[in-house]
Amino acid sequence: xxxxxxIMAFCVGVAMSVQAAVNTQLAASIGAxxxxxxxxxxxxxxxxxxxxxxxxxxxxxxxxxxxTQPAWKFAGGFLGAAFVFGTVFLAPRIGLLSLIVLVIAGxxxxxxxxxxxxxxxxxxxxxxxxxxLGAGVVxxxxxxTLFGERIVAxxxx
Numbered sequence: 001x002x003x004x005x006x007i008m009a010f011c012v013g014v015a016m017s018v019q020a021a022v023n024t025q026l027a028a029s030i031g032a033x034x035x036x037x038x039x040x041x042x043x044x045x046x047x048x049x050x051x052x053x054x055x056x057x058x059x060x061x062x063x064x065x066x067x068t069q070p071a072w073k074f075a076g077g078f079l080g081a082a083f084v085f086g087t088v089f090l091a092p093r094i095g096l097l098s099l100i101v102l103v104i105a106g107x108x109x110x111x112x113x114x115x116x117x118x119x120x121x122x123x124x125x126x127x128x129x130x131x132x133l134g135a136g137v138v139x140x141x142x143x144x145t146l147f148g149e150r151i152v153a154x155x156x157x
Contacts, residue, residue, distance in 0.1 A: 017100055020087035024096075027088050038085040098146055105142045108135050 019041070027037035053059055090099050112135060118124030127135075144151075 016087075016103070017096065019084075020091050020099060021096055023084065023088045024091040028092065034085060034089040037088045038081065041084050041088075042081060101142045101145045105139060108138055 023037050023041050026040060027034045030036055050059075053062070087099060087103075094102075112127050112131070114120060114122050115125040116127040
């Protein structure tokens with residue numbers, strides 16, 4: 001795999017954590033309104049992406065092609081909104097670390113299923129035993145992150 005692409009993926013993970021923290025602070029500063037904070041986040045992102053789209057040739061031909069797309073292909077926007085709202089709502093309630101490890105666990109399980117079975121019209125990439133082991137190690141890390149202190153305290157009794 002291309003090292004630059006792997007570094008970019010890592011940076012996306014960094015951005016997710018920072019985004020959750022920034023949006024949580026925005027929500028707190030506007031009266032704990034998670035929905036408005038998520039809306040503002042999306043509005044800012046829409047402006048940036050709109051500018052980038054215009055700089056790459058405009059939106060006209062793309063908008064024309066949108067009319068022919070099946071409705072399920074628009075689910076990404078709803079899922080993105082749910083993600084941003086979920087992070088803004090959950091981070092102050094369960095903590096950023098718990099939120100992110102659970103997000104990673106959910107992404108890991110779902111991504112393995114999508115890759116393995118070629119779901120949502122993605123290319124099928126069989127999940128090997130070694131990758132399953134790696135996922136298990138990550139799942140164990142999630143469990144230790146979430147419950148490790150209770151487990152250690154239980155041994156001290």
